[in-house]
Amino acid sequence: QLQLQESGPGLVKPSETLSLTCTVSGGSISSGYYWGWVRQPPGKGLEWIASISYSGTTYYNPSLRSRVTKSVDTSKNQFFLRLTSVTAADSAVYYCTRDTGFVRKIDYWGQGTLVTVSS
Amino acid sequence: QSALTQPRSVSGSPGQSVTISCTGTSSDVGSYNFVSWYQQHPGKAPKLMIYDVSERPSGVPDRFSGSKSGNAASLTISGLQDDDEADYYCCSYAGGYIHVIFGGGTKLTVL
Numbered sequence: 001q002l003q004l005q006e007s008g009p010g011l012v013k014p015s016e017t018l019s020l021t022c023t024v025s026g027g028s029i030s031s032g033y034y035w036g037w038v039r040q041p042p043g044k045g046l047e048w049i050a051s052i053s054y055s056g057t058t059y060y061n062p063s064l065r066s067r068v069t070k071s072v073d074t075s076k077n078q079f080f081l082r083l084t085s086v087t088a089a090d091s092a093v094y095y096c097t098r099d100t101g102f103v104r105k106i107d108y109w110g111q112g113t114l115v116t117v118s119s
Numbered sequence: 120q121s122a123l124t125q126p127r128s129v130s131g132s133p134g135q136s137v138t139i140s141c142t143g144t145s146s147d148v149g150s151y152n153f154v155s156w157y158q159q160h161p162g163k164a165p166k167l168m169i170y171d172v173s174e175r176p177s178g179v180p181d182r183f184s185g186s187k188s189g190n191a192a193s194l195t196i197s198g199l200q201d202d203d204e205a206d207y208y209c210c211s212y213a214g215g216y217i218h219v220i221f222g223g224g225t226k227l228t229v230l
């Protein structure tokens with residue numbers, strides 16, 4: 001059974017960079033799917049951030065594109081999110097995900113990790 | 120690009136049916152049959168319920184069904200059960216630049 005697990009700091013200071021790792025187990029990250037991130041501010045709805053294929057093809061939410069970097073480490077079966085110049089509006093539960101391209105279906109989700117932006 | 124429009128809340132009694140609407144535009148829902156629906160219980164990760172407008176992943180009961188007409192998609196839940204009480208989000212592919220857009224979410228209450 002495929003499992004995704006987010007890890008990273010739970011507290012980030014304003015203007016700094018948020019860095020998260022998603023570790024994939026029970027399957028290979030090179031299996032032809034897209035690996036992505038979705039976030040959810042407390043009490044609010046879902047927001048898609050970005051998706052990346054194992055080969056590096058990446059799609060970004062245009063509203064976050066200038067601040068987001070995604071990458072993949074196939075040797076460690078991990079993928080990463082970096083979000084620069086964070087503000088309080090970036091405080092959210094961040095989920096790592098697997099989708100089938102065009103985000104037709106996000107069929108696997110991590111449990112989510114809460115990141116709070118505060119000084 | 121605004122979020123897809125969903126009602127803030129819907130409700131129904133056990134055994135009844137409810138329908139949750141998801142209204143987009145000709146640039147997203149109206150142009151692609153890549154609409155999906157997710158169920159989210161409090162404190163939990165979302166769960167895929169419907170994809171490609173009306174396809175059900177294995178393990179999802181056939182009480183859940185999806186459809187689309189023009190720029191609007193719908194999720195219908197028949198035979199409501201207590202465990203169906205959750206938030207539901209629609210999602211659509213929106214083309215190369217926007218790529219993906221979610222609805223604002225609908226809270227389903229089982230009375």
